Amino acid sequence: MAKLIAEHICHEYGDSGILVDFTSADYEDRWQQAQALGNALRSSAEPGLVDVVSTYQNVFVSFNQLLASHKSIMDVIEKLIESKPAPRVATVFNIPIAYGQEYGPHLEFVAKACGLTPKQVIELHSGEDWTIRFIGSPVGAPFLDGPKIPASIPRLTTPLARMIPGSVALSGFQTIIYNAPSPGGWQVIGRTPVQLFDLKQNPPVPYHPGDRIRFKPISQREWDAWNKPFHEVRL
Amino acid sequence: MGCLEQAISRGKTLSTATIQVERAGYVVVQDLGRSGLAAIGISANGAGDQNSARLANTLVGNADGAALIEIIASELMLTAHSDLLIAITGAAKKVEINSISHNTHETLVVLSGSTVFIPAPKSGQRTYLAINGQIKAPAILGSVGPDSFLDFGQRLVSGMKLEIETQFNAGLMGSDFSLFRFNFPAPNYSSEIGLLATVGPDADRLKAGVAGLAGQFTVLPQSDHVGMRLSGVDLDLVVAGEILSRGVPIGAIEITPSGELIILLRGRLLTAGYPVVAVLTRSAIDQASQAIPGTKISLEVVSMEVARRELAQKEEALGKLSLRVAQAFSTRGWKQLLSPDHASFNS
Numbered sequence: 324m325a326k327l328i329a330e331h332i333c334h335e336y337g338d339s340g341i342l343v344d345f346t347s348a349d350y351e352d353r354w355q356q357a358q359a360l361g362n363a364l365r366s367s368a369e370p371g372l373v374d375v376v377s378t379y380q381n382v383f384v385s386f387n388q389l390l391a392s393h394k395s396i397m398d399v400i401e402k403l404i405e406s407k408p409a410p411r412v413a414t415v416f417n418i419p420i421a422y423g424q425e426y427g428p429h430l431e432f433v434a435k436a437c438g439l440t441p442k443q444v445i446e447l448h449s450g451e452d453w454t455i456r457f458i459g460s461p462v463g464a465p466f467l468d469g470p471k472i473p474a475s476i477p478r479l480t481t482p483l484a485r486m487i488p489g490s491v492a493l494s495g496f497q498t499i500i501y502n503a504p505s506p507g508g509w510q511v512i513g514r515t516p517v518q519l520f521d522l523k524q525n526p527p528v529p530y531h532p533g534d535r536i537r538f539k540p541i542s543q544r545e546w547d548a549w550n551k552p553f554h555e556v557r558l
Numbered sequence: 559m560g561c562l563e564q565a566i567s568r569g570k571t572l573s574t575a576t577i578q579v580e581r582a583g584y585v586v587v588q589d590l591g592r593s594g595l596a597a598i599g600i601s602a603n604g605a606g607d608q609n610s611a612r613l614a615n616t617l618v619g620n621a622d623g624a625a626l627i628e629i630i631a632s633e634l635m636l637t638a639h640s641d642l643l644i645a646i647t648g649a650a651k652k653v654e655i656n657s658i659s660h661n662t663h664e665t666l667v668v669l670s671g672s673t674v675f676i677p678a679p680k681s682g683q684r685t686y687l688a689i690n691g692q693i694k695a696p697a698i699l700g701s702v703g704p705d706s707f708l709d710f711g712q713r714l715v716s717g718m719k720l721e722i723e724t725q726f727n728a729g730l731m732g733s734d735f736s737l738f739r740f741n742f743p744a745p746n747y748s749s750e751i752g753l754l755a756t757v758g759p760d761a762d763r764l765k766a767g768v769a770g771l772a773g774q775f776t777v778l779p780q781s782d783h784v785g786m787r788l789s790g791v792d793l794d795l796v797v798a799g800e801i802l803s804r805g806v807p808i809g810a811i812e813i814t815p816s817g818e819l820i821i822l823l824r825g826r827l828l829t830a831g832y833p834v835v836a837v838l839t840r841s842a843i844d845q846a847s848q849a850i851p852g853t854k855i856s857l858e859v860v861s862m863e864v865a866r867r868e869l870a871q872k873e874e875a876l877g878k879l880s881l882r883v884a885q886a887f888s889t890r891g892w893k894q895l896l897s898p899d900h901a902s903f904n905s
Contacts, residue, residue, distance in 0.1 A: 334759035337837030338865040340807040342759055365597065376596040376805025376828050383805025385593075388840070388869055393862065459803070460828040461707040463599040466803070495800075502599075503707040505827075506784075522698060526598055 329356040329404055333397050336383060339373070341396055343382040343404075353380035354456060356404075358532050363403040372396070377532070378457045378466075414534045415452060418500075419541040419549045419556075420491055422448075422513040426543075429479070429510035433493055437473045444512065445540060447472070452535040453498055461486075461505035463520045463528035467498040467536060482508035489515045491538070502528070513538075516550040529553050575640030575691065575722045583632020583678065585714040587693060588686075590623045592701045596828050602808060603825050604703045606630075606783060606847030607684045608840075609872060610648040610745070612901070614688035616880045617645035617665045617740065619887055621899030625695050625702045627687040627714065631850065633678040634687065634714070641728040642668040643690035643895065649682030649747060649848060665738040665883065669728055682747030682848040690895055691724025706825065725894050738886060742879050750774075750854040753842040755811060756865050760801070760833035763813060765794035768836055768859040771811070775819060779851040783825040786846055788855060793817045803829040809838035809846070811857070821846055839865040841872055877905035 329345055329352075336342040343360065345353040361377025364384060371391025376383040386396050422445045423430040434441045453469030476493045486492075486501040492509030501507055502520035515538075520527050530536070541549060549556065579585075590611065591604020605611035605628055612622040620626075627634070629650070646653045646662040653660050654675040660666055662685075668674055676685060695702040695712055704711025714720070757768055764770035775788035795817060806812070810822045812832040821838060822830075823846065836859055838846060849855065884902035887895055896902070 335756065335862060336759060336834070337807045337809055338756055338839050338862060338869060340837070342804065344759075374594045374596045378804045378829055379802045381802070381804035383807065385807060388866065389873060457829075458597065458599045460599045460601050466829075504709060505707040528598055 329360075331356070331404060333400060335393055339388050340383060340385045341393060341400065343384070343400060345380045350380070356380075357382050358457070359407065360400065360404055364399070367399065367403065369396070369399050376457075376459070378459070411531070411533055414530070416530055416534060416536050417539050418515050418519075418536050419517060419545070420449070420513040420515045420538045421541055421543060421546055424543070426514040427491070427512040429492075430512045433476055433510050433512050436476055439473065448498070448512065449538040449540050452537050455530055455532050455534045455536065456497075457532050458528060458530070459499075461501060461507070462503035464499045464502055465519075465528075465530055465536065467500075468496070469498065472496045476510055478508040479510060482506050483511075486511070487514060489517070491515060516541075516546050517556050518552045521552045521554065523552070524554055571727075572723055572725050573640070573727065574694075575638075575642055575689075575724050575726075577642070577689075577720050577722070578637045578639060579634070579714045579716055579718045579720065580637055580673070581633065581635040581716050582629075582714040582718075583634065584630040585632065585634050586628050586630070586704050587625055587695045587712040587714070587720075588628035588703045589625050589701050591703050591824060592699050592705070595699060596805065599828060600699060601705065601707065601825055601828060603705050603783070604701065605684070605686065606824060607648055607686070607844040609844045609876070610684065611686045611688075612876060613663070613742070613879070614645045614647040614686040616876060616883060616901050617647070617663070617742075618643050618688045618690040619883065619892075619896045619900055620688060620690060621897045622901055623899075624688070624897065625693040626689070627693075629676060629685040629687065631678065631683040633676060634685075635673065635675045638668045638670055638672050638674060640722075640724075641670050641726060642722070642724070643726040644668055644674070645688050646676060646685060647688075647744075648685040649679035650676050650685040651679065651744070652677065661744075663742045663744040664740060665886075667728070667731065667737075679747070681749065681850075682745075683850050684848055689722050689724070690726045691722045694721040694723065730890070730892060730895075740879060740882055740886075742875075747848050749852070750856075751845060751849060752856050752858055753846055754839045754858050754860050754865060754868060755809075755836040755842060756839065756862055757859055758811065758834040758836045761835045763796050763798055763833040764835055765796055770794060771836060771857045771859065773856070775855045775857070777849050777851050777853045777855060781851060783823050783847075785823055785826060786821040786849065788819040788821065791819075793819070801831045801833060803831040806830045806834060807837055809840070809843040810834045811836040811838065823847055840869050876901060880905050
């Protein structure tokens, strides 16, 4: 539960931005405070507010300088910063994933970095729920914290120019899912056949920060059966 | 209510104008992009030089955010199959209509059958062509602009036809074929530019603080609409812990672990974990988007007050111009050519 008075620092972040840095000792608290402030700002309808990016322990607010200022937005932040996170029941999403081989070309590397076998990495990665900390780019990518990875995974020395959509990749202790053919620097250990980002749906991704993802290993033969938009998938 | 519905409800003569693309380099249908969609992980994108795009639309009576054409480091030749009211801004210095050279940054009349040629710029790289009315183009998440991550965008290729819903036709001109002369100063792009920035939250990662950004950097060829890579100065870094990914502004000046500088542009990913030592001002972001590889850049860190003043001046100039355009249109009896969202209605 977030503390009522959240310790934080506000930085000016360019001529039309503010970065809020939550500084309390507990990681879980910092994340909850950042998400609560992000939600409160998004629903505040404050004039001049352009966008809000809330992440692990930060909130980046951008504003239109003709309608707002650093001062006016900081005042709003101070007012909203004690908002309690809206109670929300987390949804658990089961996401099929084919690990290794052509689906996860960096599985061997990750296993080596962890001092594990590829099979152990798969068991670890699919053995517990991952929590969606925030949704970022590219295109609705969920940024996930989850099972304790034994070693911080370094990024690719040369980022890939084009990730195959559905790629599930690791960096540090985190996982993300690349929903789109963007460049990317994380180590790809598997791929999901399910299309999570779907413009025909509103919102186009089914998950929210705080929801959980459980990866369900599938074999290559099962790939086609799962290759469809998320809303058509029943797991 | 959009321009289209407004026009129909007023019973004005809205018609579909057509242009045919004869030759096109790297040319796309563009607008100001998608903002406010961070919650679903969508980057802003949109015209690299937002001020020039808004200016072009303002000159033809459109809303700032109307769809227009962005020509990137290349040329465009088209044939008008209808009468058009156009304006060209940004990098191009001249436009040829039936081989007669005209100034950019003015409102121009193009008669049906004319050929319009916008040559590749010698300096700067983004040119904007606005056409009075509404360019017909599909949109995703509120914008017609390209997003490479969404695999979306409309590139103009030779032979292609583009339709524009417009109320303009040469009949409106009567016998008055005199040209507009707004004389709005066209920007100058050069191979050496200075960009203003304000201090970022991680300036202390540079041993010398932002003073460490003094000197000249060169724009590397690997630069694109996502980010501009710079080389040139060895930066002395303080050894410090990892930064957890967080939202990064367009214009953020980041230092990579190898000591390289990257300036994030409009196609940037929403989050990153590199130190942000400074952030370009809004006007400087427009300028940066015009810089071609090889351009020498010097960064000047200024106070927030200076940044605000710079922006206020730009906005005031655009506002004043919009009023003059509205006045000129009204004098000619062209009020119906002004979009209800033309900048003059907010100025």
